Amino acid sequence: MPDKKDYYDVLGVSKDASEKDIKTAYRKLAMKHHPDRSDDPGAEEMFKELSEAYAVLSDPDKRQKYDQFGHAGINSQYSQEDLFRGVNFEDLLRGFGAGGESIFDMFFGGGGGRRGPARGRDLRYDIDLTLEQASRGLETTIEVPRTENCPKCQGSGAKPGTSPVTCSTCRGSGQVTRAQNTPFGQMVTSSTCPKCGGRGELITSPCEDCSGTGRARKARKINIKIPAGVEDGQHLKLRGQGDSAGPKGVSGDLYVVINIQPHRLFQRLDSDLIMETPISFTQAALGADLEVPTLNGRARIKVPAGTQTGTVFRLRGKGMPRLHGTGSGDLHVRVKINTPASLTARQRQLLEELAEEFGEAKRSSTEKEKSLIDKIVDEVKSAVQ
Template identity: 50%
Template sequence: MAKRDYYDVLGVDKGASAAEIKKAFRRVAMKFHPDRNPEGADAEDKFKEAQEAYEILGDDDKKAAYDRFGHAGVDGNSGGGQRGGGGGFGDVFGDVFGDIFGGGGGRGGPARGSDLRYDLQLDLEDAVRGKTVQIDVPTMTTCDPCDGSGARRGSSPVTCTTCNGAGQVRMSQGFFSVQQACPQCRGRGQMISDPCGSCHGQGVIEEQKTLSVKIPAGVDTGDRIRLGGKGEAGPQGGPPGDLYVQMVVRDHPIFVRDDANLHCEVPISFAQAALGGELEVPTLSGKVKLKIPAETQSSKLFRLRGKGVAPVRGGGVGDLLCRVVLETPVNLSSEQRELLKKFEESLAGKSKHSPRSSNWFDGVKKFFDNLTS
């Protein structure tokens, strides 16, 4: 009997997304699962048909071959509902229904090692310019005496007696019967009968690794660098995880970074603000001259273009924004106090010297006049 079109089996169009195909299989599988249709003679056949269709359409490579050549392009690739082969019942059913039963049906084989995170403290200068640093990372690495197998040198892992090497066992939950990772060997299919004395059968040992990390220019707090395969080694020879180096830029005594821009406060004296002049201000590339116009008010912002940061993700170089802050003199001598008093007296009653103060006091007087009228 000729096979039905896999798209027709699942009831989806050829252009359906992976999520739509998965959802369709879930619906058909639940409808025709043999445990829910004990009296249905053809329910099991339809369930296996749906399983076979999803095994092909749920795999990008197999789906591409099927779309191009039809059933001829995937003959021998489907598990046909049998254990083993290219995927099989446990793989497909575990992927789709794993969320229902609290975890999928493991695929067997050594587990992947854990990913690691390392917080790297950087000075602002190093974050802006980039740098290569050496870091020491405590991690689990492959055990040398057993080469990661977990078995003592000269011995080998043995087949798990619970799953007979399949790495999976069949579990029944309500209407459904699913395959899950074997609890005895944790899906590996093998067990250690004579464990290595160095790693005690785990295949990994704890040690500190020194790694060289190239920090690109322009990174900021929160950016991270992924070092593939530099995480923890997997148990019993499993593939290693990844290491994520997280940037943490320290506070700077002068500058505050805001994306591509830098901010700083520049203290100036009363005389400098009134008379104007030039100041030397720092930037990350050296000192520059900042011209202060006469009659500059406190908190005025000056922009030095191109003296900021070139962000790591691209874009133009930011600016340095300097905010001048008028500093009140302290620890005055008697002579200095007298000079200031004479200066203040010379300004008395002359609003042209203090326009903001005059406007403010006029506004206050008007406010109280309105209250009493």
């Protein structure tokens, strides 16, 4: 942190300036540097500097401490919020066309300020679905362990009939500031008030149910509706169904993450499904009317005579429903020709007859074919070496 400028220099007044001089100087400079009125990008910083200087020098106690101990005397005694407490900027800047209220927002609105309600933790819940459930959609009840406000004290932590009191250490701000002199100059650190833990309030008679924490763990039953066509890894966001952040806070969100289990038969590719079905070589050769399973029942495919292994048949609209939009994807059925592993005597006889008919009856490779195979094997070997 660079050395802070002297407050008198900031306002351009002498050390013995009267209260009135200080006020006049501040008003004049504030009018010039108010961020609502100035286009200078440094205006806000300048305006803060001016306002801080005015806040200190316009208060006899603070001014005296500053005169005696400089910035260290102020920083060790007052938090940023304390510095501005009691200064009526609204009054001071009336007629400027700029609200005095926004000054507080400017100083404490962002960053380390404690403006805005506390927010509860987001929670994650994983749910396993079958592919069938994902295809139809699902309405179900899940049980989510989460932190809620204690029902007895409504989250205040105070025994019913009593109220929390403002913390005297931080005066309700929940933050304390501390100044330290270091070789790099004065470091002002802001930290959570140790007495109230940042809540700004203290509980004198704690609620018996929650021992003053205001919180209760509960396995909350929540109804969820998962749309048809949902995909693996997608999530539902349930706003405000996460952990509570106390009576004045905003609850976190609940993310329900969808995990779709692998299916025994079907593989999913976006809204399409892919499956493989075995057919016999006689079916492949002669053609067949096949019945295949789908996610919702069965369907028939017509395998024409002379079908090769690996041929894919498409069943339109028998895939997964599309999540956003109408209709469904397709089911692709890939046929795989099965070779029988065992034959009856009659089957064997018929196949041998068939082989003879094809002119390939029970023979080994010819000498010519053998030498060709040897040649290819040798070529592959030498290519590998």
